[in-house]
Amino acid sequence: MALVNMMERFVDEKLDDMxxxxxxxxxxxxxxxxKAIALNKLPAKYVSTHNGELFSKLDSTIRQNTVDLNIAVAAAIEAVAKNPSHK
Ligand SMILES: [Zn+2]
Incomplete structure (x- = not known):
């Protein structure tokens, strides 16, 4: 059994998308x-991966919260695009 922060998956998906x-x-x-900037603005949502039921329940709860996710990811993209940590 392992713990996964579901928010990381959603941020990954959203980043890919945007x-x-x-x-x-x-x-x-x-x-x-x-990813780090966006995740720091969003609540962590840990689930244990062996529990499929909890996984899907939480999944739909977070997906209803997509406005926050969109805002956090858009702000993170903008911040890094303006000021990348490399040349
Ligand atoms: Zn780069």
């Missing part, structure tokens, strides 16, 4: 930075 329409740097380093 970055398709952005012209900023999309290297591993920038994406990690964006």
């Amino acid at each position: 970055l398709r329409f952005e012209n900023c740097c999309k290297c591993e380093r920038c994406i990690e930075d964006m």
Whole structure:
């Protein structure tokens, strides 16, 4: 059994989605930075992965909260695009 922060998965998905329409740097380093910034603004949602029922219940709860997710991810992309941590 392992603990997974579901919010990480949602941020990953959302980043993938939103970055398709952005012209900023999309290297591993920038994406990690964006992920960290977005995750720091969002509540962690840990689930134990052996419990499929809890997984799907939480999944729909968080998906109803997509406004916060969109805002946090959009802000993270903007922050890193303006000021990447590399040249
Ligand atoms: Zn980069």
